[in-house]
Amino acid sequence: MLIPEPRERPFGQRTLYLLGVLFLAFWKILHLPISFWWPPVRSILKNWTWSMYGVVIGSWVTRAYIDQPCVYKKPSDFSPKANVDSEYRLSAEEIRSFHENGFIGPFDGFSESDVKSLIRVLTWKRRLPSENFHIVTDRDLHLESPQMMEFMRSPAILERAAQILGPNLLCWRSQLFFKSPGGREIQWHQASTYMLEDYLQPALVPPDRNELFQLTVWIALSPAKLENGCLQFIPSTHERVRTIKFGGPDGFYKVNFQLEFDYDPAKVVNAEMKAGQFIIFSERVIHGSGPNRSSEMRYAFNYRLVPTDVRIYPGQSHHNAMHMGQSYSLENWGAVLMRGADQFCHNRLVAPSRTDRQSLAGKFNG
Ligand SMILES: O=C(O)CCC(=O)C(=O)O
Ligand SMILES: [Fe+2]
Numbered sequence: 245m246l247i248p249e250p251r252e253r254p255f256g257q258r259t260l261y262l263l264g265v266l267f268l269a270f271w272k273i274l275h276l277p278i279s280f281w282w283p284p285v286r287s288i289l290k291n292w293t294w295s296m297y298g299v300v301i302g303s304w305v306t307r308a309y310i311d312q313p314c315v316y317k318k319p320s321d322f323s324p325k326a327n328v329d330s331e332y333r334l335s336a337e338e339i340r341s342f343h344e345n346g347f348i349g350p351f352d353g354f355s356e357s358d359v360k361s362l363i364r365v366l367t368w369k370r371r372l373p374s375e376n377f378h379i380v381t382d383r384d385l386h387l388e389s390p391q392m393m394e395f396m397r398s399p400a401i402l403e404r405a406a407q408i409l410g411p412n413l414l415c416w417r418s419q420l421f422f423k424s425p426g427g428r429e430i431q432w433h434q435a436s437t438y439m440l441e442d443y444l445q446p447a448l449v450p451p452d453r454n455e456l457f458q459l460t461v462w463i464a465l466s467p468a469k470l471e472n473g474c475l476q477f478i479p480s481t482h483e484r485v486r487t488i489k490f491g492g493p494d495g496f497y498k499v500n501f502q503l504e505f506d507y508d509p510a511k512v513v514n515a516e517m518k519a520g521q522f523i524i525f526s527e528r529v530i531h532g533s534g535p536n537r538s539s540e541m542r543y544a545f546n547y548r549l550v551p552t553d554v555r556i557y558p559g560q561s562h563h564n565a566m567h568m569g570q571s572y573s574l575e576n577w578g579a580v581l582m583r584g585a586d587q588f589c590h591n592r593l594v595a596p597s598r599t600d601r602q603s604l605a606g607k608f609n610g
Contacts, residue, residue: 346529412584
């Protein structure tokens with residue numbers, strides 16, 4: 245993936261934004277009430293740290309943090325955080341390499357016939373309005389697809405994730421990544437509390453942002469190769485959240501910006517995978533994927549795990565995925581306990597559907 249040079253916004257426009265941000269910074273300094281503000285402004289007043297204001301103001305609105313800054317606290321010892329069967333045990337060296345690089349894998353997970361059958365189910369599910377959100381979406385179909393859930397509950401995945409993240413795990417989100425022939429790249433990105441998505445409101449609130457508090461599991465349902473846009477990582481870049489430079493071509497859905505880091509093509513790791521393999525990574529490591537230059541769909545999905553002490557969408561009735569232009573009502577949403585027990589009870593838990601309520605017959609012709 246190449247890095248295009250971002251274009252700056254006009255000076256006058258930036259100056260207006262600058263005045264707005266300065267105004268909000270003073271509002272915050274003076275501890276004035278924030279409840280009547282429009283939600284995105286309220287979010288800035290409530291959730292932006294001083295270094296976030298500092299970068300926007302100091303760069304005259306050419307740069308910003310799009311996630312709450314944090315610095316990765318590497319554990320001092322690499323012993324597993326959960327006891328698991330020997331079949332899935334990670335060595336201290338493997339756990340160290342995860343913390344060093346920000347990702348681990350690929351591992352074998354599923355058979356050819358399993359992935360083919362899941363692709364069939366998900367292909368029609370994603371074309372119908374979701375039972376939970378009542379919109380057509382690639383998000384959180386695990387809540388309504390027992391087959392997808394069965395993949396996600398695989399001990400090959402959870403027992404490994406538990407050794408890195410801890411024994412008690414919640415799934416808070418999943419997403420299909422079906423990349424059609426000609427499908428675009430997903431630009432280099434990283435995330436920590438997922439603040440960018442919802443008008444700068446964090447989706448996750450962990451006890452300590454600097455600790456590892458989230459893992460993404462990415463499962464290839466068809467071969468993922470450089471040619472069809474496999475995942476790509478820049479190892480060891482999870483140590484801190486970077487700033488972005490505004491402008492540039494549309495990259496991550498509808499948001500125009502480029503992540504700021506020293507791009508060295510020699511450091512890129514192409515995570516080529518066979519169908520049925522999976523990889524586990526910290527969303528904080530810089531990653532992305534290239535365009536699909538092949539004639540076949542690249543089928544994959546991911547899901548995201550947190551320990552039970554993380555608060556998910558706290559106090560929110562809706563999640564606005566602004567980069568996707570979609571608003572998700574959280575009325576029927578809940579986290580799913582994937583492993584262990586939830587001693588914290590911070591989040592609403594749901595039992596995912598055990599049957600496919602939407603049947604192929606009658607609902608979808610095509
Ligand atoms: O599937 C892709 O191309 C990108 C996936 C990704 O960014 C993620 O799983 O966090
Ligand atoms: Fe990602």
